[in-house]
Amino acid sequence: MPTNLSLLNNSQIKECLKSKSLKIGVIGIGRIGLPTALCIANSGLETIGIDINEKLVNMVNSKDYPLKDEPEFDKIFENVISQKKLSATTDITEAIPKCDVVILSLPTPMNNQNVPDYTALLTVGKSLNELLSDGQIVIVESTVEPGFVENELLELIEGPQKSLKSGVDFHLAVCPETANPGEIMKDFQKLPRLVGSIEERISPIVSELYTYVFGVELIQMPNCKTANAVKLTTNVFRDINIAFVNELALLFEKLGIDTHTVIDAAKRKYNFQPHFPGPGVGGPCLPVNSYQYLNSAKKIDDNFLQIVQAARKINETMPHHVINLLISAFEQSEKNLDNSTVAILGVSYKPNVHDIQIAPSEQIIKLLNQKNVKLKIFDPYFISETVFEEKLKNSIDDAINASDAIVIVTGHKEFDNLDLEKISKSMNKPILIDCTGKINPLQAKSKGIIFRGIGRGN
Numbered sequence: 401m402p403t404n405l406s407l408l409n410n411s412q413i414k415e416c417l418k419s420k421s422l423k424i425g426v427i428g429i430g431r432i433g434l435p436t437a438l439c440i441a442n443s444g445l446e447t448i449g450i451d452i453n454e455k456l457v458n459m460v461n462s463k464d465y466p467l468k469d470e471p472e473f474d475k476i477f478e479n480v481i482s483q484k485k486l487s488a489t490t491d492i493t494e495a496i497p498k499c500d501v502v503i504l505s506l507p508t509p510m511n512n513q514n515v516p517d518y519t520a521l522l523t524v525g526k527s528l529n530e531l532l533s534d535g536q537i538v539i540v541e542s543t544v545e546p547g548f549v550e551n552e553l554l555e556l557i558e559g560p561q562k563s564l565k566s567g568v569d570f571h572l573a574v575c576p577e578t579a580n581p582g583e584i585m586k587d588f589q590k591l592p593r594l595v596g597s598i599e600e601r602i603s604p605i606v607s608e609l610y611t612y613v614f615g616v617e618l619i620q621m622p623n624c625k626t627a628n629a630v631k632l633t634t635n636v637f638r639d640i641n642i643a644f645v646n647e648l649a650l651l652f653e654k655l656g657i658d659t660h661t662v663i664d665a666a667k668r669k670y671n672f673q674p675h676f677p678g679p680g681v682g683g684p685c686l687p688v689n690s691y692q693y694l695n696s697a698k699k700i701d702d703n704f705l706q707i708v709q710a711a712r713k714i715n716e717t718m719p720h721h722v723i724n725l726l727i728s729a730f731e732q733s734e735k736n737l738d739n740s741t742v743a744i745l746g747v748s749y750k751p752n753v754h755d756i757q758i759a760p761s762e763q764i765i766k767l768l769n770q771k772n773v774k775l776k777i778f779d780p781y782f783i784s785e786t787v788f789e790e791k792l793k794n795s796i797d798d799a800i801n802a803s804d805a806i807v808i809v810t811g812h813k814e815f816d817n818l819d820l821e822k823i824s825k826s827m828n829k830p831i832l833i834d835c836t837g838k839i840n841p842l843q844a845k846s847k848g849i850i851f852r853g854i855g856r857g858n
């Protein structure tokens with residue numbers, strides 16, 4: 401029978417952790433949930449990862465670490481699997497009743513109308529109604545709108561007949577995850593975590609667990625919705641600021657000003673936070689989080705959060721701007737964009753990760769397909785894979801050779817020192833479009849390349 405941590409005093413909780421007698425379930429072992437489960441298991445607590453993805457569960461159980469682009473976890477993974485501290489299952493019914501604490505790291509995407517989709521949390525919430533009863537603590541790490549946990553989710557776990565009583569049969573808390581893909585281990589070890597709960601007395605228990613596992617500061621929030629609002633605010637702040645520099649970039653291109661030079665100098669001022677222009681804002685977090693806030697705001701008034709609406713609109717038009725830069729470069733070269741061959745470098749939504757969720761590259765590829773452009777795409781994180789219905793190349797040379805133009809979409813480290821001389825020689829009237837700020841415009845032009853870069857007014 402699970403330990404009801406809410407009935408224990410602080411030193412008893414510490415003792416449970418020290419003696420490693422707790423069992424933790426992590427539902428959803430994807431990009432965030434698996435590293436979380438790994439860290440918990442690595443702290444010595446028995447951990448069960450629960451996921452509907454059978455292939456993923458089998459990979460974990462057969463010691464095949466899925467997040468190959470995530471540094472540092474592979475060694476921990478080997479360690480915890482061989483010590484049998486972590487196991488994975490698709491069977492939520494069997495796993496949950498054994499757990500003292502249940503962490504939800506379920507996806508919270510949006511649908512194609514940009515409406516947040518909480519299906520995974522709602523489905524699991526419903527199941528938990530039948531699986532909890534012993535005062536287990538449920539911690540929601542997923543990113544949700546303020547109010548979702550204390551309203552929709554709580555109601556589902558309690559059940560339509562209120563068969564479970566919150567605060568007695570289970571306890572609900574949030575600890576929103578703020579780690580950055582590609583740096584998750586580093587972030588786990590250094591970023592303070594937010595904690596909020598339905599009953600005030602649960603937050604300190606959650607804090608005890610997270611301090612034990614991650615050794616980071618826990619910021620106590622007055623309730624779940626405030627903790628969730630903090631998480632959304634940090635990401636939406638970035639979405640808005642990137643939109644600001646994207647719009648400046650469009651202006652500076654016309655004014656002959658270099659956006660990167662402006663940002664480099666502006667950041668010397670202590671209260672300026674640099675953000676950089678690019679082909680759009682993707683990933684599972686920033687765009688979704690803006691729409692989560694807009695969804696909350698809309699329920700009150702359509703005119704709320706106009707700045708977020710504007711930011712989304714600007715960031716979503718950036719792929720069109722990339723095409724405009726390409727058109728202008730083709731005009732200068734007197735070549736035809738229609739039916740030409742264009743090399744795309746990078747499809748990931750951000751540098752150095754194997755992740756294409758809401759990636760701006762998808763829209764760029766779609767727009768080029770509409771112009772009957774032949775695409776040769778290379779991404780070092782997706783070698784020879786099929787992405788957005790395109791079979792990717794297995795080397796950068798394969799993509800570049802005999803192309804009419806190159807578009808660097810994602811700033812992967814592998815594109816840091818592109819050989820401009822070689823590019824220039826391998827193409828007829830070479831065209832290079834840089835969405836990343838990696839290429840020095842003057843250097844490119846000195847090699848005879850027709851260059852355009854987002855926000856590059858020179």
Ligand SMILES: NC(=O)c1ccc[n+]([C@@H]2O[C@H](COP(=O)([O-])OP(=O)(O)OC[C@H]3O[C@@H](n4cnc5c(N)ncnc54)[C@H](O)[C@@H]3O)[C@@H](O)[C@H]2O)c1
Pocket residue numbers: 427428429430431432433450451452453456505506507508520523524541542543544577578579580581684685
């Ligand atoms: N990836 C990030 O950058 C990041 C960063 C911070 C917070 N978050 C938030 O963390 C949460 C999880 O995100 P993620 O990136 O790890 O998602 P993910 O898609 O990588 O992983 C989610 C996992 O949940 C599983 N799943 C889906 N429905 C399920 C169900 N009904 N029962 C059991 N398992 C189910 C999926 O199979 C998948 O393995 C989201 O709310 C996200 O917004 C993500």
